[in-house]
Amino acid sequence: MRIKLAQQFFVLNTLWVILTLTAFAILINLSWWQLNRATEKTAQLARVAELQAAGALQPSQLSRLAASDIDAAPLQGQGRWLAPYIWLLDNQIVQGRVGYDVIIPVQAEGLAEPLLVNLGWTAALERRDSLPVVEIAPQIALDGLLRTKVDGLLLLGQNAEDSGQWPMRIQQVNYAQLSQQSGLPLFPALLYQQNESEFTPHYQPVVLSPEKHRGYALQWFLLGIAVLGVALAASHQGKANYE
Template sequence: MTQPTDLSATSAAKSWQYFAVLITVAAFLLLSKLAWWQWQRAEEKTRQLQQIASWQQQDGVPVTQLKELSLPALDGAPLRGQVRWLSPYIWLLDNQIVNGRVGYDVVVPVQAQDNKFLLNLGWIEGRSDRADLPQVAIPEVIELQGVLRTEPRPFLLGQNIESGNGYPQRIQAVLPLQLAEASGLRLADAVFYQQQSSFIPHYKPVTLPPEKHRAYALQWALLAVAVVFVALAVRYQRGQHE
């Protein structure tokens, strides 16, 4: 006759087995998803680099034609021509580090005929007192030399634009449509990164190369396989002792 304690122990063992299988499957799916996500990022970065390289072989797009063309198709394109700063708007992108020093990227709205968009002029060092924003001098007319980006979009938690009167204003992310609403300007959903200015240009189209993403994808995939092998090994060991 089976004792109640034996039935209880058997039930607990089966419950633990189901729980272990559930945890293993969940871990495998999560790690596999991370591997696939990194692989997709590698493919995306490869396409971006190819498109930018293709644009660099051309003379560039006249800035006056910006409104006539599809913005996503212009990602990575160099623009040619002059633009005029739309005074008094100046935004300082917070937490930008260059050569180990903390500062801001200077972002301003500019216009060429009916085309209005954001221009990142480069980096300026911050002051020891964060309440004291650096004062910047923006030229009235700027000759474009750089690259237009329509992707990617930064992720933001919390408030973007710090409240305050006058300019410059500190921001946490360059979100063209949000800055357009705040300023009342009709800005294109894109940012042009100037490569020559009185500030320090430091923008890189791709900070993490595709090879890195593929290496991370391989690591996550190997971890997913390892989880399954560990679970099978544990199950085998328990079977040997039953």
Template sequence: MTIIAFNHYWVIRWHWLLLNLFAVGILIGLSIWQWQRGEEKEKTLARVAEWQVKGSLNADALKAMNPAQLDGVHLQMPVRWLAPVVWLLDNRIYQGRIGYDVVIPVAVEHFHQPVIVNLGWVEAPVQRSDLPVVKVPGDFYVDGILRTRTGGLLLGQNLESSNSWPQRIQQVEFDQLYASLPTDMHQEYKDLYPGVVYQQQGTRFISYYRPVVMPPEKHRAYALQWALLALAVTIIALVASARRRETMPKPPD
């Protein structure tokens, strides 16, 4: 199909038009997604900064406040490890080395839910079939950042079934982790607290967690990049379909 506009003939080929619209739609979607990610990161940094000004909280905050209100808070409290449960969060990279995050449930005095604590990073053995030997203290002091807004993309099986500890996991999924607890813990606790405390210091593991890895400005730069690519695809498509009037054959009388 050919139309005339702005002193040009525009040759429209429907399959190319649909392909162009599809490509531009994907690029615009990526741009919007990156922009939204930047907004989320900015809000996270603001929450963490606000909690830092207010100072650290103790276990009483877990009892008194909704978990969603506590995202980013700095917690300090004595806890007891619920032995022998240890989960190893897979595919964690630290300074170019592959390893695991050591994740455990802990009991908090006068609190009805175990709390998940990420103790930090440990290097993986050479053989994939081997798991690192981790030594977790029975009683210790939590000093870390609580994140209640967790989640991510999970590909494949999360929890590797095993009759012994530690167990390898791909992601912290509270329902699945609770289901893997020993039977006697199910009798004492009904579920897990919906949040993870990232220990900042005081353990033999490497504490490397940061609330935000990629800054908001970088997400916005990526958003602009995708938007410019969408614009470039549109311009190329317009140029490819344009023909000057004088170069087109005259229609028959």
């Protein structure tokens, strides 16, 4: 198919037109998705800031609030570790080193159900079949950020490894499964400790900033424009002649 555009001739192949428009549509959709993610991250950051400004919750308040009200809220209080339960969340990377997040159930003062607490990161051992030995204080000063949706993604294999002894390695935090494994009626939230201890706190409520998402959106948009430009350049046959 031969067309004239702006006094220039272009020869278009139907298959290449379809492929070009498909690629362009995909890239523009990716750009739009990144813009939507930027909007979502902006809203998340605003909510975290609002909850931080409102002050920390106490454990006694949790059972009276909806999950949407406590998600991303700060919490402070005192609690007691329910020994011997320790889960090591696998594949956690901090400063380029592979390790685990140490997760324990805590009986918080004022809360009937045990609360899961992510104490922070600890380094993995060289041998995969050996787990690090972690020391847990019997009394825990709770000071962190609550999240209610923390299941994550399980790609392959089972989630919780039952070695018959603690600690046990897990691939994701699943309240129902960990409750069944421990026999504890766990409260459906996870507290990410933020105070410094023998473990390294590293949780961030927003990993990629809105600015980065907008940057990726611009990149996808420019790639879409580039696809159209390359297709037009390849089909260009020269300037139209007039007699």
